[in-house]
Amino acid sequence: MASMALRCLSSSSSSTSFCPTFAPPPRSLPCRISLPFTVKCNGSEPLETVNGRPSLPFPILDEHSQPKLMHSRRLENSVNTSDTRLKLFSGTANLALAKEVAWYMGIELGKVKISRFADGEINVQLKESMLVVEHQPKLSLQSFHILDMPEQIGRQTQGRESLAAKLVANQITAAGATRVLACDLHSGQSMGYFDIPIDHLYCQPVILDYLARKGIASSDLVVVSPDVGGVARARAFAKKLSDAPLAIVDKRRHAHNVAEVMNLIGDVKGKVAVMLDDMIDTAGTITKGAELLHEEGAREVYACCTHAVFSPPAIERLSSGCFQEVIVTNTIPMAVKNLFPQLTVLSTANLLGETIWRIHDDDSVSSMFQ
DSSP: OOOOOOOOBSOTTOOOBSSOOOOOOSSOOSEEEEETTEEEESOOOOOEEETTEEEOSSOSOOTTTOOGGGOOHHHHSOOOTTOOSOOBOOOSSOHHHHHHHHHHHTOOBOOEEEEEOTTSOEEEEEOSOOOBOOSSTTSOOSEEEEEOOTTTSSOOOSTTOOOHHHHHHHHHHHTTEEEEEEESOSSGGGGGGOSSOEEEEOOHHHHHHHHHHTTOOGGGEEEEESSGGGHHHHHHHHHHTTTOOEEEEEEEEEETTEEEEEEEESOOTTSEEEEEEEEESSOHHHHHHHHHHHHTTOSEEEEEEEEEOOOTTHHHHHTSSSOSEEEEESSSOOOGGGOOTTEEEEOOHHHHHHHHHHHHTTOOSGGGGO
């Protein structure tokens, strides 16, 4: 996508961030710019390339915008784009994000030809020797994967349900992967199903920085977990967001994708409520929660998530007027048909690119979130 990531907060008490800021785009883009350096995208389109390298409308990284926290061995020495130490390849799941990651890392996407047979089976031909990075385990070849599949992992709600997470973990390992980088798994315990090292990356800092730029007074904020299962996630988010108070929506789920809101734990009257979840599927849970928050006197309600699955009728629910803004990331490519006025899409490219470099250089990943 043509959306670009924001600076990412390292703590609520400091303005220091670990993702570089961006200069405003020098030319017209198919996007609406609502805040400085913040891009709201109207559509998804492939990035242009120059000599095989992705050409973005404005620079992501330069020597003046790089905070000290993100300095690593690769930044102490100039990045050589012809360096063959690391190769980045993309499948068909999210090519636009892969191009943004490649641009941040200062390398070119590896040459790969992807086609499908008449029966739908995928055919991948790699045109050079490489270390493979895939966005989803549709076809994994070797070594290293970025895992982004919230709709497949860890959504069991009761006993005697199949454990898809273990099946997927076994598939990735059997295909030859030796390490996995995962983005906001629906259930953190899913990491235990992997027999190889796994790095679990949280994309909350991208959303945190965006909210910080909106200038909402900390005394007006309250972070709301849409269910009891997300309390730990919401508490960590609230701590980073000026240690905002926490509220919890209590609900009872009778079946998949069906939620019933029961009551609210906490005070939201006159507050700006920020609802946080790892993913939004049909938006039933978060929309009913927003309705309850308005009934309890919330002034504004924001919905935030990492993975925007947006299964029908999510768009109708999210654009119904319950939310002041719906903030998501681009871990899942956004179809044009799923765009609506309240939607803001933020890019995780810098976060992923920096993490990949740190893993490759044996640098600390956890220090980015301290």
